[in-house]
Amino acid sequence: MRSYRSRRIAGAAGIFWSFACAFVAAASLLLILGYIVVKGGGALNWQFITQLPRPVGITGGGVANGILGSIITVGIATLIAAPIGVMTGLYLALFARGGFAESVRFLSDVLSGIPSIAIGLFAYSLLVQPFKHFSALSASFAFAVLMLPLLIRTSEEAVRSVPRTILEGALALGMTTFRSTLRIVLPVAWPSIMTGLLLSIARVAGETAPLLFTAFGSQFWELNPTNPMAELALQVFTYAISPYRDWQSQAWGGALLLVMAVFALNILARLLLKSRVSVLR
């Protein structure tokens, strides 16, 4: 056996090494954030978030239609994914048993690993090709598929974390399973479910690949989700690869907006989780 001294040194070295790794991880994150803030901060101003894009050569203009389009697209995706994801999670946590449950979990895990561009392609062949034109709706569909795995997993965990005696207490009063679940169990799990929902929204908010051949982008105000629609992430992409300095700086501004949105969603999710702890003691 090695001496106490050498083991202590080895231990200290191990701790230092893991600390250094943690530092690198945190620092690279901060570096990216800082870089985006520095590059994008200059482009951010009131007209950037309230005006339509302007043609090349005319300075000014903004990404307002992209912001609106992103909100609409993600909103519709949430409306599609939330009920399916939450109910699936509920089912897996409370009622599913045996092989079927395992298959659903496994498929959901696989789904979470499928590249978003593949899912975009799927949405394209399903909802764009048959109708012969791009649409925000097809993008929402792709987003909903992307949101599902995370939503299912977090909802299942959320419902699972509700003590089983609470469900049994409701059943023992003669409540139906349906009512016990919806009236008693689901409200307890609600903050965690909302947290999962916000995280899954954050997950797709910055997705760009599936948008390329679904929402496609637009130069105009567009409120009809069956038409092509502007998307913030797409505008970042288009502007960034353009040869114009003005557009490139706007791309950074758009990227900063996206990061801020994701940041805000994450903070909101954390706050919700804190409120949950008080409910469960």
Add this chain to the structure above:
Amino acid sequence: MIEAAARQASLETRELNAYYGEHCAIADVTLEFRPLAITALIGPSGCGKTTLLRTLNRIHEVIPYARVTGQVLLDGEDVYDQGVDPTALRRRIGMVFQRPNPFPTLSIAENVAAGLSRQMRGARRREIVERALRAVGLLDEVADRLRSSPLMLSGGQQQRLCIARALAVDPEVLLMDEPTSSLDPISAANVEELITQLSGRYTIVIVTHNMQQAARVSDVTAFMLADEDGPGRVVESNETTQIFFHPRDQRTEDYISGRFG
């Protein structure tokens, strides 16, 4: 509820076996529960007393892969018959759990009313809530906090709230699964006092680890035991005084006198 003439529900099991998957937890339990009396189920850990209790209101079967064979007769009708609706059964057989389990997102009043039908509204609903809270001696303590969260209450108060919640549905039978084991001594004494007050109005079956408690509160005691890895069985059931002072079975005597368990 409390004022109503007590209804004598007859409850008994016949050759009852309960399983968790392949594992048989209790076997061949044939036991009559005396109407309007308190029956205590005692025995060492793992002897199946909680499982037996949970088969009586069919809450056993909500655990995945759990099942039952044999009969549980309530007023002569097998509760495991095809046509029996478990929710209707559970309105007649209330249950109190080992740890207080108030519904965290409902208020104190809503907790008590949780099992009432939705048609029951307004003054009638309030009256039932107050009566149930009074029955468990909680009304004065929470009268000004009916709308606040039950999690504000102490453990003992929460457990009495759970008893009130069960009483509000107006059951004939009350099942209690070690209702005082998670409480501090004073709260436990309060709840135990409450249980004795309820005797004579409900048919009560109580699982307890605490033999003094069984001796204090129950009229009848059933002693259960499981042999190594085998299912739990009822060794002996009799008047509580008989079980404690003149047990017929040597194993009962060994357990009562603290030689094992």
